[in-house]
Amino acid sequence: MYAINHAATALLLRKKESKLPLLPLLISVQFVEILWVLFNYLGWEHFSVSNGSIHLDYLPYSHSIFSGVAAAALSFCVINLGYHNRKLAVAFAIGVLSHVVIDLIFHEKDIRLSPFFPTPVWGFGIIDYPMLNFVIEFAYGIGCWWYFKGNKALLWVIIIFNIVDLPIMLAHGDMLTPFVHYPFLLPSVILFQILITWYFVYRYANPKRNKK
């Protein structure tokens, strides 16, 4: 799933607990992806490009069931014990888990049970059907906005970022070769998407804060 729709998940969490600050919720739903960016820079995880699409070959440390649960449990403990905020701790842990659960639905078979064993490995593979992927993600993003009862500006943010993702979803042939020649490029693009969607969702989901 692309950055904007992971970010939209934070709106669901925020709606349930409207007193919680939005920023940590936005961080929670992308926590796993930030680790992926970091581990790709470090060379601990890697991807490949073949047949005109990106394959996330090796990502057991950031994206596995075990590491998702471990990261959720750890963040729960840190926030609950360190900041004495049980509600935020629960919401943050759910946010971390949501990323792995959603990626399981969209990814190819590349999400392991744990980093320790190469099998079993899961992924429902919606990403292999780009138009279906686009429609489902788009509907999910809009659904989160609708549930959150967001404003028009936030709706436009979700629409525009979904459309911007289309070229990558529909990429074919040699369009992705720059990612082969410059391996740091893909994690940098993903990091940039995470940061810019955090900014816009935070800005327009908190309109009152901006008026002050």
Ligand SMILES: [Zn+2]
């Ligand atoms: Zn992911």
